[in-house]
Amino acid sequence: MTTPVVAIRGVTRVYGENGMYVPVLRGVDLDIGAGEIVALLGPSGSGKSTLLNILGCLDRPTQGTYHLGGRDVSTLSPTEQAWVRLRYLGFIFQSFHLIGHATALENVAMPLYYAGVPRKERFAQAEAALRRLDLGERMDHRPNQLSGGQRQRVAIARSIVNRPRIILADEPTGALDSKTGVEVLTLLRELHDETGVTLIVVTHDEKVAAWADRRIRMQDGKVVSDEEVQHAAAAH
Ligand code: ADP
Numbered sequence: 001m002t003t004p005v006v007a008i009r010g011v012t013r014v015y016g017e018n019g020m021y022v023p024v025l026r027g028v029d030l031d032i033g034a035g036e037i038v039a040l041l042g043p044s045g046s047g048k049s050t051l052l053n054i055l056g057c058l059d060r061p062t063q064g065t066y067h068l069g070g071r072d073v074s075t076l077s078p079t080e081q082a083w084v085r086l087r088y089l090g091f092i093f094q095s096f097h098l099i100g101h102a103t104a105l106e107n108v109a110m111p112l113y114y115a116g117v118p119r120k121e122r123f124a125q126a127e128a129a130l131r132r133l134d135l136g137e138r139m140d141h142r143p144n145q146l147s148g149g150q151r152q153r154v155a156i157a158r159s160i161v162n163r164p165r166i167i168l169a170d171e172p173t174g175a176l177d178s179k180t181g182v183e184v185l186t187l188l189r190e191l192h193d194e195t196g197v198t199l200i201v202v203t204h205d206e207k208v209a210a211w212a213d214r215r216i217r218m219q220d221g222k223v224v225s226d227e228e229v230q231h232a233a234a235a236h
């Protein structure tokens, strides 16, 4: 493996208070190299989203350590976590999480606004990201004027606009029909090939599992298998 961009050691996450403790992650060790394409699989309730939230600096482990790009991010304050997210991470969700009253351009520019990028520059970068996703003609549209696949492409443009090291996606094809889902996966692999971004995708979708280069399976809050995917020679 190249230098790990993600190094997780002995991570647990326990929810609860008032004497009710629910252990959701029970000791996860995981290295992910820069530029890997990883599918995170497992039954509902196995802890996938909880792990993704920790990977995305949206949550912190109860115990254990998380190094992101060599830096320990397991004990950051919420403000510091927000900075790490803006600087290093992109997010894609099943239901897109676009702002309904904002245009595609405004949605994509949003992370740059929070990162303090001046207005002219953030709109120029958002426009370039939308053009890359073939949405140059849709920049002034609001989400309800776009198809599901177009909405997810806006969300992908938003996820790349800050040039992240890692894109984290939770069921990115879950709300799309099969053909549109494949288009989204193809786009994500193209962006990976262009930028070397690391992709970590939580999914139930067998198409996503087949598309990834590595499959990590979780069960009861632990990693139970971790395998390279053998692609057919012409698969991509
Ligand atoms: P998955 O994404 O694999 O379906 P999750 O990580 O969402 O699993 O959840 C794993 C377990 O943790 C589930 O049993 C869920 O009910 C529990 N859980 C998730 N979030 C919380 C929370 N905030 N408080 C208590 N339990 C939670």
Ligand code: MG
Pocket (backbone or CB within 6 Å): 048, 049, 050
């Ligand atoms: Mg989940």
